[in-house]
Amino acid sequence: MDFLNPVINGFAVVLEPTNLLYCLLGVVIGMMVGVLPGLGPAATIAILLPLTYNVEPVTAIIMLAGIFYGAQYGGTITSVLLRLPGEASSVVTVFDGYQMAKQGRAGTALGLASIGSFIGGTAAIIGLTFLAPLVASFALDFGPPEYTALAMLGILLVATISSGSKAKALIAAALGLLLATVGRDIFTGESRFTFGSLPLADGIDFVPIAMGIFGLGEILYNLEERHRAAKAPSKVANVWPSRKDLKQASGAIGRGSVLGFFLGILPGGGATIASMASYAMEKKRAKQPERFGKGAPEGVAGPETANNAAATSSFIPLLTLGIPANATMALMFGALLIQGVTPGPQLVEQDPELFWGVVNSMYIGNILLLIMSLPLVGIFVKILRVRAAILAPVTALITLLGAYTINNSMFDVTLVVVFGIIGYLMKKFGFEPGPLVLAFVLGELLESSMRRSLLVFGGDPLGFFGRPISATLLVVFVLVAVLPAVRTAIAKRKRNSTATTPAVTPDIKEKV
Amino acid sequence: MMHFPTRRTILGAASAVTLLALTACGNVAGGGTADSAKYPSGPVNLSVGQAAGGSTDLIARALAEGASKTLGQPMPVVNKPGANGALATKEVAGKPADGQELVLLNASLITITPLAVSADEAVNIDDLDIIAGLSQDDYVLVASAESGFKTFKDVTAAGRNVTFGTTGVGTGSQLAQTVLFKQADVKGTDIPFDSGKPALTAVLGNQVELATIQLGEAMPQIQAGKVAPLLVFSEERTSFLPDTPTAKEAGYDVPVAQYRAVAAPKGTPQEVKDKLLAAFQESFKSDAYKEFNKKNSLTPKEISGEEVVTEWKGYAAKYKELVEKYDISLSGNK
Numbered sequence A: 001m002d003f004l005n006p007v008i009n010g011f012a013v014v015l016e017p018t019n020l021l022y023c024l025l026g027v028v029i030g031m032m033v034g035v036l037p038g039l040g041p042a043a044t045i046a047i048l049l050p051l052t053y054n055v056e057p058v059t060a061i062i063m064l065a066g067i068f069y070g071a072q073y074g075g076t077i078t079s080v081l082l083r084l085p086g087e088a089s090s091v092v093t094v095f096d097g098y099q100m101a102k103q104g105r106a107g108t109a110l111g112l113a114s115i116g117s118f119i120g121g122t123a124a125i126i127g128l129t130f131l132a133p134l135v136a137s138f139a140l141d142f143g144p145p146e147y148t149a150l151a152m153l154g155i156l157l158v159a160t161i162s163s164g165s166k167a168k169a170l171i172a173a174a175l176g177l178l179l180a181t182v183g184r185d186i187f188t189g190e191s192r193f194t195f196g197s198l199p200l201a202d203g204i205d206f207v208p209i210a211m212g213i214f215g216l217g218e219i220l221y222n223l224e225e226r227h228r229a230a231k232a233p234s235k236v237a238n239v240w241p242s243r244k245d246l247k248q249a250s251g252a253i254g255r256g257s258v259l260g261f262f263l264g265i266l267p268g269g270g271a272t273i274a275s276m277a278s279y280a281m282e283k284k285r286a287k288q289p290e291r292f293g294k295g296a297p298e299g300v301a302g303p304e305t306a307n308n309a310a311a312t313s314s315f316i317p318l319l320t321l322g323i324p325a326n327a328t329m330a331l332m333f334g335a336l337l338i339q340g341v342t343p344g345p346q347l348v349e350q351d352p353e354l355f356w357g358v359v360n361s362m363y364i365g366n367i368l369l370l371i372m373s374l375p376l377v378g379i380f381v382k383i384l385r386v387r388a389a390i391l392a393p394v395t396a397l398i399t400l401l402g403a404y405t406i407n408n409s410m411f412d413v414t415l416v417v418v419f420g421i422i423g424y425l426m427k428k429f430g431f432e433p434g435p436l437v438l439a440f441v442l443g444e445l446l447e448s449s450m451r452r453s454l455l456v457f458g459g460d461p462l463g464f465f466g467r468p469i470s471a472t473l474l475v476v477f478v479l480v481a482v483l484p485a486v487r488t489a490i491a492k493r494k495r496n497s498t499a500t501t502p503a504v505t506p507d508i509k510e511k512v
Numbered sequence B: 001m002m003h004f005p006t007r008r009t010i011l012g013a014a015s016a017v018t019l020l021a022l023t024a025c026g027n028v029a030g031g032g033t034a035d036s037a038k039y040p041s042g043p044v045n046l047s048v049g050q051a052a053g054g055s056t057d058l059i060a061r062a063l064a065e066g067a068s069k070t071l072g073q074p075m076p077v078v079n080k081p082g083a084n085g086a087l088a089t090k091e092v093a094g095k096p097a098d099g100q101e102l103v104l105l106n107a108s109l110i111t112i113t114p115l116a117v118s119a120d121e122a123v124n125i126d127d128l129d130i131i132a133g134l135s136q137d138d139y140v141l142v143a144s145a146e147s148g149f150k151t152f153k154d155v156t157a158a159g160r161n162v163t164f165g166t167t168g169v170g171t172g173s174q175l176a177q178t179v180l181f182k183q184a185d186v187k188g189t190d191i192p193f194d195s196g197k198p199a200l201t202a203v204l205g206n207q208v209e210l211a212t213i214q215l216g217e218a219m220p221q222i223q224a225g226k227v228a229p230l231l232v233f234s235e236e237r238t239s240f241l242p243d244t245p246t247a248k249e250a251g252y253d254v255p256v257a258q259y260r261a262v263a264a265p266k267g268t269p270q271e272v273k274d275k276l277l278a279a280f281q282e283s284f285k286s287d288a289y290k291e292f293n294k295k296n297s298l299t300p301k302e303i304s305g306e307e308v309v310t311e312w313k314g315y316a317a318k319y320k321e322l323v324e325k326y327d328i329s330l331s332g333n334k
Helices: A003-013 A016-035 A041-052 A057-082 A093-102 A108-134 A142-162 A166-180 A206-224 A241-267 A271-285 A296-312 A316-322 A329-339 A353-374 A377-385 A388-407 A408-429 A434-455 A461-466 A468-497 B005-025 B031-037 B055-071 B083-093 B107-109 B150-158 B171-184 B196-206 B213-221 B271-283 B288-296 B304-326
Strands: B045-047 B078-081 B101-106 B127-142 B161-165 B188-192 B211-214 B226-230 B255-265 B298-302
Touching: A003 A016, A003 A353, A016 A041, A016 A057, A016 A353, A016 A377, A016 B078, A041 A206, A041 A329, A041 A388, A057 A108, A057 A296, A057 A329, A057 A353, A057 A377, A093 A108, A093 A296, A108 A241, A108 A316, A108 A353, A142 A434, A142 A461, A142 A468, A166 A434, A206 A329, A206 A388, A206 A408, A241 A271, A241 A296, A241 A316, A271 A296, A296 A316, A296 B045, A316 A329, A316 A353, A316 B211, A329 A434, A353 A434, A388 A408, A388 A434, A408 A434, A434 A461, A434 B188, A461 A468, A461 B288, B045 B083, B045 B211, B055 B078, B055 B101, B055 B127, B055 B255, B055 B271, B055 B288, B078 B211, B083 B101, B083 B107, B083 B127, B083 B255, B101 B107, B101 B127, B101 B304, B107 B255, B107 B304, B127 B150, B127 B171, B127 B196, B127 B213, B127 B271, B127 B304, B150 B171, B161 B171, B161 B196, B161 B226, B171 B211, B196 B211, B196 B213, B196 B226, B213 B226, B255 B304, B271 B288, B288 B298
Parallel strands: B045 B078, B045 B101, B161 B188, B161 B211
Antiparallel strands: B101 B255, B127 B211, B127 B226, B127 B255, B127 B298
């Protein structure tokens, strides 16, 4: 079993004490930010990026990944107990989870969510294990033309990722592309938009942009919000669901795993969409749909399973193709780049320890989360008592200190502040920051790959269609361009049939 | 490793004050010696103009490890990437000349980069005191398996346009190949990549037929037989690839390699330079450092600072002449 050797070696990597420790650290931080409304996994990862500089790449990514999927667990707790979703991906859990809590079955709801999350996450890791090497077997066929097509696809998807206005998403993406052109033109050595400034000669670093827009921008924006003081949560007892509950929820968990896995792979998909799709599907399938919104266990188990499966499977496009599917993955991309690792088809081959170390750490992380989330619910809920007045300055300080340590440069700190203000203004005026950051990451790849391809083709753009992989990707590109129109049509039909769905609580803001 | 900015600033300020005080005393004989005798008065920072993990950074760390033992003070490596290393170099050149701030220099910054960038981005070697030369990192021309090229003769005989990858604009890789192809009258399309690794990957996947890459990077794939080494650009054959001819042997005049040296701000007292040189020489002698060089296919070139200046200036003039002779523009626009 040659194929399994690197997989098993990956476990050896995870079981090193340092990696185990960072995995635990990651999931605990993830769980905490999951509970805290106002601080999402993307912001947390952006803020903590500099902390990962001095550890091995695999250790760093294990921790960052832990933050991401840990947040999916944490978000559930407040949804169920306080009707306050800690994460956007736990919004639909509120409907039935809070009702169950009111009926004194909070423990059951949390238990089901944890078990579902665990199964969904694990199923997605298994999928990742088998799918990734398949994609990677094409690794060396990926040349500049293929990367051009992939980057184009990614940037097009930027528009579909956004949950708000498409026009605003495109504006943000265009700004991201523009920022990506700053610095030395790598083909001619010509300086672009540097205004004679030496620190800008190599372009703007990804990290200050991410830390500014996601980290500082998010902190500033949250200062405007006056969070309700946390009420004492309902008592949590008996977290182990009964056999009857499990039986009732098992179908939802199974379907949620599969649905979440596929929605997570789709660029532009992700945990939030997966949880909503799963809720809609469970409701549609149910024999008595009227039970939904009144404490149906499937309404908690399905979405919670799906969001974890999606959180895990969204690593597939990143680790195998080097295309980040959402804002959090764009940060992972950046984190890998700083570590000198370029995510892409070569990763599995060239860096099997990193790849399998990270993938396998997710098994361990999910087990840790399952163990933690049940008995420690009460402790995590207490985090809600930390006031924004204390949290905001502390996180801002950590962000700025971190920014300095990257290149020991005050210039980077200034950049973070500038992008923090931009990020704040963007949020305030309804521009999603995700498209900007994604377009920035992919912009450089797009430009250099396209120019390299054209050099190889001798300036003939038809060359892109002469290669099987790039041609296929370009066909997908066209399909995706048409997809939103199709989706709108379907949504219109759906809206007519599900007009009775309770409206999403309006005070829930989409977080990144 | 964390850096403590405040401490450094204070140290810097303190040394500046000391220096001022000394100047105020006038040029009393032995005045400088008294101060230098106490050298080093704290951590000696070794700046690197490249990101952590790259070959320049690794060399700095291997060197610092040995030298800090001899000096009895820590020698933290400070990465300040940007503008091919010009950023870090210019910053160190502006620091007080007390030996507490050093920089690891890449020869290409002095010899090749000025050919590709504007004058204000270029670094002048006369703004620095070179402490010691370190090693030579050779470039090798490799061909993909599918290209069928086994020797450089195959390339010249092919009589067609070949695609070749470089490790970027203004690098030795670009200079070596463009000059070589002009001299050999081979038509080629120059495709710049961001660094050695993606260029090598492109050759592995036959996205480009040829590329010139640093030996240490290409070695594993050469040994695995995945790419064929055609030429090395060193003046003499390298001990790591004894069967690969040099460009010179093949009849071309294009000696290009990456050299590295340690430098301090201009005007560093001679006693301080001597102490540093002694510490580095101690480092050179250690088995760990020798093993490091071998592992990374680096040929030791532990020459004096004066020799470094003469050699690098020689190469800079030579490259300028070659570029002008063959009407090559390193910044594209061909």
